[in-house]
Amino acid sequence: MSSIPSLLRDRIAATPDAEAYRVPSDDTWVSMSWREVGERVRGLALGLSGLGAGPGRRVSILCSTRLEWILADLAVLSTGAATTTIYPSNTAAECAFVVTDSGSTIVIAENDEQVAKLRSVQKELPDVTHVVVVDGSSSDDGWVVTLDSVSGGEGDYDALVDAISQDDLATLIYTSGTTGRPKGVELTHDNWLFAAGSVREIDLITPDDLHFLWLPLSHSFGKLLEVVMIDIGVPTAIDGRLDRIADNLGALRPTVMAAAPRIFEKIHNTVVATVRREGGIKLRIFEWARETGIRVSRARQREAAVPLTTRVEHALADRLVFAKLRARFGGRIRFFISGAAPLSRDVAEFFDGAGLTILEGYGLTESSAGSFLNRPESVRFGTVGPPLPGTQVRIADDGEILIGGRGVMRGYHGLPRETSETLEDGWLRTGDIGELDQAGRLLITDRKKELIKTSGGKYVAPTHLEGRIKAACPFASHVFVHGDRRNYVTALVTLDMDVVRPWAEAESLPADPEALRGHPRMREEVDRAIRQVNADQASYATVKKFAILAEDFTVETGELTASLKIRRKAVEERHAETLNAFYAD
Structure with a gap:
């Protein structure tokens, strides 16, 4: 065709x-x-x-x-x-x-x-x-x-x-514009047919x-x-009604669903916050089940045998905890697909241990969305899997990921200079930094333009830290890591009030975000998560100070793109006073 x-x-x-x-x-x-x-x-x-x-x-x-x-x-x-x-x-x-x-x-x-x-x-x-x-x-x-x-x-x-014709223009999709004016990506019929055929293959x-x-x-x-x-x-x-997702899952009982990482983070955080609030034996059982599930998940990723004792524990954990979680999704999910933004490995391993494997993939609008995808039989969390059939990949000398193949766009609409800067000898310059493992799976380190370089000359990957902190703190909605040309790294944290409010009420804390953000108990919860993440980071990459914001980042305020990515420059401009105060001394 x-x-x-x-x-x-x-x-x-x-x-x-x-x-x-x-x-x-x-x-x-x-x-x-x-x-x-x-x-x-x-x-x-x-x-x-x-x-x-x-x-x-x-x-x-x-x-x-x-x-x-x-x-x-x-x-x-x-x-x-x-x-x-x-x-x-x-x-x-x-x-x-x-x-x-x-x-x-x-x-x-x-x-x-x-x-x-x-x-x-x-x-x-x-x-x-x-x-x-x-x-x-x-x-x-x-x-x-x-x-x-x-x-x-x-x-x-x-x-x-x-x-x-297959070379005719099929779609103009305007990029989110995290760093400037949106650009219209020209995708042909052949681009889409190739991408879809790669998934079928x-x-x-x-x-x-x-x-x-x-x-x-x-x-x-x-x-x-x-x-x-x-x-x-x-x-x-x-x-497409977001407030109907939970009800629809129960009614439809689908086998496949794709989502952005934010959905999985929110489900994970809601579950964790709920059992923490209940405390006691339920919390101890949940924590034991989660640790058991993660052990099994990591063994699978290593393609190692799971010890008999662990299998027995996992079966019990499944009956007590994980089966109930799967029931929330209708009980028939074979796998999820995650894309559009990085997925925290901590969150991915939790879901995998519960029998809800998330296959993380990677692609750009400029590459027809689908270029890499983990496979169920060889999933490795922290990577976005090997290339889909027909997609070519190279790692440039500076670590930038280059993509080739029929999925690469025709160009940017009406922008020849930007097109020539992004397409080089048929290769798409992704702007992402990464490496390939021995099995050919792609590990993305960070956005080339978003890497933080501290005043000490050390590079820090902000999105990696942001994802880990969100996974460690069930009350966080968004985390923004800052420190470019600064002498240490800091963070802004916004609250997911859907998760925070029930906890605050149970703890007799103020439910108002402005009053809650400075409360010692709220700061203690966020601080605990940051200290947990800091524990296995190099000193220069640890978050030294943080602030909790009263309002979440939103599309309407310009801090998020329409696809819910953080507009880093907009956040820095809007919260410049708070960020500068971190370094006032």
């Missing part, structure tokens, strides 16, 4: 009546077959074509994760146009930048709230001829039309699909699985999952 729409067409021909998607409807879930998906996509593609979508054009999607996002994406691609993705959390100004920079002429918006954003900057969108709203009403001036009214156009759908997921998708489809990780499931023919249950 030469395009994503032709891949879909092949899937429909192969398994027309098999379940494709499952979506929430009132208190139940409704299934849709691949044949029904094809009919919906065909009608919407012809309708969008009638509005002007076609080869060389771009259509933006401003919508949360839901079935209509996927149908709209497949329909846009079927016209020969390319999809530009926009996070629904983006501000009106950020939306306007992406729409105008990409040259989008149509925007598909989720609801009236998103339409209102576009209306507020309409003068900045002179090339946008129509806004197609999923849940909303059309406007009197004709600028806004409904998705239902667009669906059902007439024309030769197959001719549109046949005209698409390792026989990780089968049509017998049930995939639960809630990740943002605006992110390259979510987009890759969309194409992978079409390629393999895996049914996918879709619901």
Whole structure:
């Protein structure tokens, strides 16, 4: 096949009546077959074509994760146009930048709230001829039309699909912009077909699985999952509402789910904080079970035999603790997939010991999201696994990871200088520092641009420390390690109030974050975690001072990107007074 729409067409021909998607409807879930998906996509593609979508054009999607996002994406691609993705959390100004920079002429918006954003900057969108709203009403001036009214156009759908080349632009995804203005990453149909085919080749997921998708489809990780499931023919249950994840897991009982590390950290921290609050025999049993599970996990990673006594202990720990944890996820999870940010090894080993293995992977938007992935039979936590089939890797003299292969982007939209700086002789400069182990698995040390160099000339990897502190302190939401050109390392810690509040109430402590952050008991909990992490760090890499903040980092304050990565410069600027106070002496 030469395009994503032709891949879909092949899937429909192969398994027309098999379940494709499952979506929430009132208190139940409704299934849709691949044949029904094809009919919906065909009608919407012809309708969008009638509005002007076609080869060389771009259509933006401003919508949360839901079935209509996927149908709209497949329909846009079927016209020969390319999809530009926009996070629904983006501000009106950020939306306007992406729409105008990409040259989008149509925007598909989720609801009236998103339409209102576009209306507020309409003068900045002179090339946008129509806004197609999923849940909303059309406007009197004709600028806004409904998705239902667009669906059902007439024309030769197959001719549109046949005209698409594998080298045609399929997607423009704007990078998070942790260090500057977002750049539009140009990904072709061939990029996505290669990435999806690489996942299929390792026989990780089968049509017998049930995939639960809630990740943002605006992110390259979510987009890759969309194409992978079409390629393999895996049914996918879709619901992007974060507050429904726990309930959905219980109702759906999926076998596969992908998530960002923050989800696993939050589950881990909630469990740990709950048993600590209960104390007594429950806490002692939990700590024993966790240590037993980690021993088993580490033996598996070494491919060593697990002693009989440990196996017996682990079976008891499973019955008393781990089986209950697996039940929270529906009881059928074969594995999780983690990506988009580093996963703490401590958290990964805890889950693995509980029978919930997390396969950490790695890729950039610029490499079509999927370049490396741990395999269930040879997982090694702390690494992101070996390359996926067809992906090439080199480690530069300065330690930078270079990626080659068909998954590498075409370039940055309208930015030839930045493209030439990032692509060198066909190799993608990732900006990450790493090394390969003897089995060819990739270990990422840190972001090249984010390494801290203390005034003493020592390099410190901040994200490594941040992940370990979060794993050691169940009350932490985010940790920011600071110390570039300073004489020692310090940290800012934000609180996860969903976890902290029940503990604070049980301990008769103030529940207000401002009052709680300076309380000796709260500082003692954070200090204990930092001392635990410091114990096995070189002196120059230990955190000497810390402050607890009253407010968490958020996308709205500019301290997090839309994909929840910390914007380091923004945090440093916003909390400059606190950071400078660490070094006042």
